[in-house]
Amino acid sequence: MSGRATQGVHLTGVQETLFIPLYAKALDARRHRPILGDRKADELVRAMPFDIERLTHSGVGPVLVVRARHLDEWVRRFLAVHPSALVLNLGCGLDSRVLRIGPAPGVLWVDLDFPEVIEVRRRFFEERDGYRMLGSSLSAPGWLEGFSPDRPVLVIGDGVFEYLDAGELQTLFRRVTGHFVRGEFVFDIMSSSALARGNASLAHRTGARLRFAVDDLATLDTLDPRLHRVEVVSLLRSPYHPWGLRLLYGLASLSHGLRRVIRLVRADFGTPGSQAQRSGRAGGSP
Numbered sequence: 001m002s003g004r005a006t007q008g009v010h011l012t013g014v015q016e017t018l019f020i021p022l023y024a025k026a027l028d029a030r031r032h033r034p035i036l037g038d039r040k041a042d043e044l045v046r047a048m049p050f051d052i053e054r055l056t057h058s059g060v061g062p063v064l065v066v067r068a069r070h071l072d073e074w075v076r077r078f079l080a081v082h083p084s085a086l087v088l089n090l091g092c093g094l095d096s097r098v099l100r101i102g103p104a105p106g107v108l109w110v111d112l113d114f115p116e117v118i119e120v121r122r123r124f125f126e127e128r129d130g131y132r133m134l135g136s137s138l139s140a141p142g143w144l145e146g147f148s149p150d151r152p153v154l155v156i157g158d159g160v161f162e163y164l165d166a167g168e169l170q171t172l173f174r175r176v177t178g179h180f181v182r183g184e185f186v187f188d189i190m191s192s193s194a195l196a197r198g199n200a201s202l203a204h205r206t207g208a209r210l211r212f213a214v215d216d217l218a219t220l221d222t223l224d225p226r227l228h229r230v231e232v233v234s235l236l237r238s239p240y241h242p243w244g245l246r247l248l249y250g251l252a253s254l255s256h257g258l259r260r261v262i263r264l265v266r267a268d269f270g271t272p273g274s275q276a277q278r279s280g281r282a283g284g285s286p
């Protein structure tokens with residue numbers, strides 16, 4: 001990777017948080033038995049002309065890697081059923097999910113982040129047929145307008161939605177469900193205690209602040225009445241942790257509070273199932 005590609009990479013505040021999962025994935029890729037095996041992340045971290053480690057705090061890395069791995073599986077499942085889907089990977093940072101998944105030719109994959117982040121991203125990733133990068137704030141109106149409403153849409157929020165406030169998230173969800181006929185959201189949520197701990201750690205590392213917490217899953221229902229929760233998984237109970245951690249986290253997850261520290265949510269809209277079951281609200285546990 002040329003030195004010129006990394007010249008002037010200077011992101012601050014919430015944009016800088018992209019280096020936290022990137023570094024976690026790079027460390028994972030260097031392991032003998034990686035969980036994600038994302039070599040592009042390692043390549044990017046090695047190319048950055050500054051110390052990324054100072055942004056992260058030990059212990060959180062494996063959780064971020066498992067989060068990405070779990071979401072990857074959900075993405076694969078969706079694309080297996082919807083080979084002509086539109087994928088909106090929101091707040092993509094420098095994540096190389098599009099390379100990890102390798103979507104089929106019928107899929108249109110869009111990676112979106114702030115224009116400053118996309119400007120950096122373009123130095124390391126190339127657009128091609130079926131792959132685009134879009135520089136916009138998620139809160140800006142209008143970025144959805146160019147997309148055909150008829151394609152099934154998959155919206156990915158990996159470590160992103162907690163940086164928005166409830167009002168911004170509500171607007172975002174409603175814009176998506178108002179624009180597309182049908183689709184699915186896959187994203188992570190943090191509890192208020194996890195948010196407080198995360199903010200204490202972020203305060204002296206970046207200027208970013210986590211804002212959206214979910215303790216009671218019913219909070220999600222207030223975001224958008226069209227959304228129907230299909231699956232909710234405690235990240236502590238993910239099968240992708242190495243067995244030692246799985247045991248430890250499995251024990252920790254016996255505590256209701258710890259179980260909901262960080263969870264993954266799959267929710268759909270516009271399908272016959274989501275209409276029929278909306279009143280039943282599946283995915284109520286853990």
Ligand SMILES: C[S@@+](CC[C@H](N)C(=O)[O-])C[C@H]1O[C@@H](n2cnc3c(N)ncnc32)[C@H](O)[C@@H]1O
Nearest residue numbers: 015017018021091092093095114137138158159
């Ligand atoms: C913790 S990073 C996660 C990056 C990536 N999803 C990953 O897993 O590697 C959060 C990302 O969300 C982006 N982000 C946060 N708020 C945003 C907003 N309002 N509009 C666009 N991007 C946003 C940041 O710029 C950053 O790249």
